[in-house]
Amino acid sequence: QLQLQESGPRLxxxxxxxxxxxxxxxxxxxxxxxxxxxxRQPPGKGLEWIGNIYYSGSTYYNPSLKSRxxxxxxxxxxxxxLRLNSVTAADTAVYYCVVDTGGYGFDxxxxxxxxxx
Amino acid sequence: QSALTQPASVSGSPGQSITISCxxxxxxxxxxxxxxxxxxxxxxxxxxxxxxxxxxPSGVSNRFSGxxxxxxxxxxISGLQAEDEADYYxxxxxxxxxxxxxxxxxxxx
Numbered sequence: 001q002l003q004l005q006e007s008g009p010r011l012x013x014x015x016x017x018x019x020x021x022x023x024x025x026x027x028x029x030x031x032x033x034x035x036x037x038x039x040r041q042p043p044g045k046g047l048e049w050i051g052n053i054y055y056s057g058s059t060y061y062n063p064s065l066k067s068r069x070x071x072x073x074x075x076x077x078x079x080x081x082l083r084l085n086s087v088t089a090a091d092t093a094v095y096y097c098v099v100d101t102g103g104y105g106f107d108x109x110x111x112x113x114x115x116x117x
Numbered sequence: 118q119s120a121l122t123q124p125a126s127v128s129g130s131p132g133q134s135i136t137i138s139c140x141x142x143x144x145x146x147x148x149x150x151x152x153x154x155x156x157x158x159x160x161x162x163x164x165x166x167x168x169x170x171x172x173x174p175s176g177v178s179n180r181f182s183g184x185x186x187x188x189x190x191x192x193x194i195s196g197l198q199a200e201d202e203a204d205y206y207x208x209x210x211x212x213x214x215x216x217x218x219x220x221x222x223x224x225x226x
Contacts (some may be wrong), residue, residue, distance in 0.1 A: 047163065047196070047206050049215040060213050096162055104210055105153035105168030112162050
């Protein structure tokens with residue numbers, strides 16, 4: 001049973017960089033059929049896909065955020081990370097780390113981390 | 118890219134069936150059998166209830182079913198129960214990107 005846990009600063013100043021890490025337990029982040037990602041949800045609003053990364057390092061980003069987003073994997077720590085540059089108040093949201101284990105659905109979610117800009 | 122279109126709210130009485138629609142385009146919902154649905158309670162992380170249009174993860178009640186016709190996917194909940202009151206989101210793969218619907222609030226009367 002995979003478990004995901006977000007960590008990182010909960011308060012970020014405008015124009016600075018939001019950084020979050022997702023620690024994975026119960027499985028290897030190097031599993032070839034899995035892809036890891038981030039989804040966010042502004043307070044009182046819907047879900048927004050941010051991006052995904054495969055074990056190989058291939059990344060896919062939401063076109064509306066692509067210029068500001070970087071997702072990376074650290075296999076030695078069994079973690080993956082999100083960096084979002086030049087944040088504004090519009091980036092205030094609960095950020096979830098997620099994983100798709102091969103069925104084209106995000107079947108495991110972290111508990112979510114509210115980040116306020 | 119635009120979000121998928123869902124009704125803002127639906128309601129039903131216990132025991133009834135309800136259907137939530139999710140409309141996309143021929144570039145996303147209509148082109149891939151890769152629609153998923155999520156249930157979210159207030160203050161909680163979403164939970165996957167349907168993937169690949171009509172498949173249920175282990176442990177999800179068979180009262181939840183999914184389908185697709187053209188550019189519109191649908192989630193049907195049969196035998197409505199009070200515990201089904203939640204927000205529901207559809208999601209579709211679309212050529213290297215992923216789209217969510219705006220969400221539908223289900224009220225059990």
